Amino acid sequence: MKITVIGDGGWGTANALLLAGYGHEVTLWGAFPDHVEEMRRTRRNDSFLAGVALPESLRLTADCKEAVEGAEIVALAPPSKFFASVMERFTGLVTQRHLVVSLTKGLCERTHKRMTQLACDILGVKDVVALAGPTHAEEVARRIPTTIVAACGDISKAKEVQSVWSGPFFRVYTSSDPVGVEIGGAVKNVIAIAVGCSDGMGFGDNTRAALITRGLAEMKRFVIAYGGRPETLSGLAGIGDLIVTCTSRHSRNHTVGERLGKGEKIGDILDSMQMVAEGVWNSKVVRELAATMGVEMPISDLVYALCHEDFDASQAVEAMMSRELKSE
Secondary structure, three states: OEEEEEOOOHHHHHHHHHHHHOOOEEEEEOOOHHHHHHHHHHOEEOOOEEEEEOOOOOEEEOOHHHHHOOOOEEEEOOOHHHHHHHHHHOEOOEOOOOEEEEOOOOEOOOOOOEHHHHHHHHHOOOOOEEEEOOOOHHHHOOOOOEEEEEEOOOHHHHHHHHHHHOEOOEEEEEEOOHHHHHHHHHHHHHHHHHHHHHHHOOOOHHHHHHHHHHHHHHHHHHHHHHOOOHHHHHOHHHHHHHHHHHHOOOOHHHHHHHHHHOOOOHHHHHHOOOOOOHHHHHHHHHHHHHHHHOOOOHHHHHHHHHHHOOOOHHHHHHHHHOOOOOOO
16 A cells, blocks of 8 residues: 655654555655655664664655655654644645544644544544554564554544554554543653653652552543543553553653653753653643543643643652542
């Protein structure tokens, strides 16, 4: 098949490599012509996925029209912060004739919408498939086995993505709950910052396990209020993605939290990073949405304070441990 991946970050590039490895005709689009030209010349993407060769069969372009010309499937992989502005560049080019897949985890800062909703609104398509799960780009690109879930209200489209993306080291399950899958993918990044902060402060396994468990409880409350199914979070896009993001050396969100826990300022941390840590931006959206829906999110609230209000990590510990006692 002819497949286009929009977004040449680590996850977009890993998906392009995965699909090209199956023999599909894949085009990877990047927003910056200079970076695309460098990838063409070196056949590498060292800015976002170091150490992985790009095959000659993988087409690279910064031209929007050229990217989607003749494509049957279009996969969307810009960071959530820039998702809307990138989609606007493809308005009229990506249409209902394409099978559209969102690879991006997060919520829109301005509208608070999920990425599949945003894609539908801007591109004028419907039933965009959300693809999410415990899948770090660095491992997927190196063919380290994992599993993921394709979710869509139109289950036939989820099954089509399952068929196209599945292979000997990448297994895809399906779900009819894109809300649960996408909310899980957004909120787990916020919780990962809290876990990283705990690790950076030198706390141990007990603290990490407690934060992951209580973080999952927050995710479930949030999903229920948003209209998703809490049982979805018992699967790959919930607890699966939460565990890997909270514990992996590849996790940018964990890294941000760890550095906050060691006393660094959020501005300095972000200035030193090439890639986007989605949890920093999504902590604001999650906090605002939770307040609107009346959902209690104490861990997420503290991550917001750490990332946006210059709150001290030691204060966060005291704030968490001195909360009113209650039943689980």
